[in-house]
Amino acid sequence: MIDGIYILANDVVYDQLVALLNSIEANAGSKIPICILPYNQQLDKVKAELASRDNVTLFEDSDSIAYWDNFATQIWKNYPRAQKTWREWGFPELYELPMHRKFCAVDGPFDRFIYFDADTLLMRPIDYVYEKLDTYDWVVNDFQYKSELKFIFDGSPEQMEQIFNSENLQAKVFCAGWFATKKNIFSPAIRADLLKKLTAGEADVMAFLAPDQSLFNYMVFRSGISYYNFACYDCEQATGNHWSSQFDVVDNILYDQGRRLTYLHYMSISSSKFTQLCAGEDVNIPYRDVFLHYRYLKSPEERPQSFTRPSQLMLLQKSTRSFIQQRVNNIKLNYRNFKDRINGY
The missing domain is CATH 1.20.5 (Single alpha-helices involved in coiled-coils or other helix-helix interfaces)
Structure with a gap:
């Protein structure tokens, strides 16, 4: 059985990707195989970086990429309310379509895997996450369930009750920036069934500000696979992970009330800020020194020594x-x- 990590990336998030890769190598406790899912074809810097790392590869299954691009396209083009809203907001017709390439991970080489958005940093070993996959099909560790449900599902209560048949859907929703699951968790039969339901009208319950996140939540709950959230069910492992929280920093590791974080998520902070910071601009980023530590862990001589505003x-x-x-x-x-x-x- 092969355990691994997937990351969605391209050259735009290059500095964040390097920091994440270094944090995994430094804090995972072992050299875990990593596969980069291509956000698009802008990958020159990414490929150069991968050439220097023997445990990191690029996902090159064009059939899988085309399949999931088409899967998401069929869903969102058959969702008039999302199309109308995106037009009003001035967004593309298929807003954030490349984000759905996260789904390619279920077709990749790893039997059990953890997915990381590129704007994260690993803070501790993750063996306990893989072990939880022996019992559950889908594992997360975040507090999305404490946010408003409308950011994941915004259909009417009657619609959601009919589709999900759940009394407390709010307590189950999760962030799609970090999760763990297994290869082929969505079989061809499950995919076909869900696609049929979504294009027949069930897509109308999904929110559309983060479309891939809504779709992941829908597919997990509608397929009926088993689900576990450490942040909801395991107080020993539950820590914050969002950059807005107040954490203690000890030797470039973050702690939440004495408990070591699993990961830090820079969600919603523009990648351009990290690029500017690494170019020597005085950009205010939470836990900036921690980020810079991991970004230049293997090349300390390249770390900016001063910053200009x-x-x-x-x-x-x-x-x-x-x-x-x-x-x-x-x-x-x-x-x-x-x-x-x-x-x-």
Whole structure:
């Protein structure tokens, strides 16, 4: 049986990816096999980094990538409320479609695996997580259930009761930035059944600000696979993980009231801030020294020795460039989608 880790990444999150890889190597207690799921084809820096690490590979199963891209496309294109909202927000027709490539992990080489978003840092060994997969099919460790349900599901109470048949769905929802499960947990039959239900109207219960997260929650609960959340059921293992919490730092390890974190999640902090920080700009990031420690763990000579604060003019120029680039990216994506429709894909 092969245990491993998957990470969704590309060159945009390169600095965060390096920090995460180094934190895994430093804190996992063993050299765990790692596979990078490609967010897109922008991978030059990622490939160069992988060449220097004998335990890290790139996921190259094009059939799996195409399958899950198509799976998600069918769902969201058949969800009129999401389409209308994304248009009103100025988002692409298929908002955050590449995030659904996390699903490729169930087709990959690892029998049991843990998925990490690139904006995380590992803080401790994770053997206990793999062991829990001996009993459960899907394992998480987060406090998403204490947030509002509408961020995961926002259908009517009647819809959700009919679909999920659960009295307390709120207590079961999870963050899709970190989870553990098994290869082929969603069999072809399960996938086909869920896709049929979703395109027939059940997608209407899903929220659409983080579409992959809503879809993961739907598929776990609707398929009926067994589920466990350390943060809900195991007080010994339960710690915070969000950057906004107040943690103690000891030798670049974070502790929550004396308990060592499993991971730190920089969720919702723009990757550009980490890029700017690593370029020597004085950017305020929570636990900044901890991040820099892991980012330059293998190349301390490259770590910035001082930081400069950009001028207001530079900040305005960056903001303008970022806005223009986002608009250009949206136009390109919509154009590709238009061509695909014309070509019959």
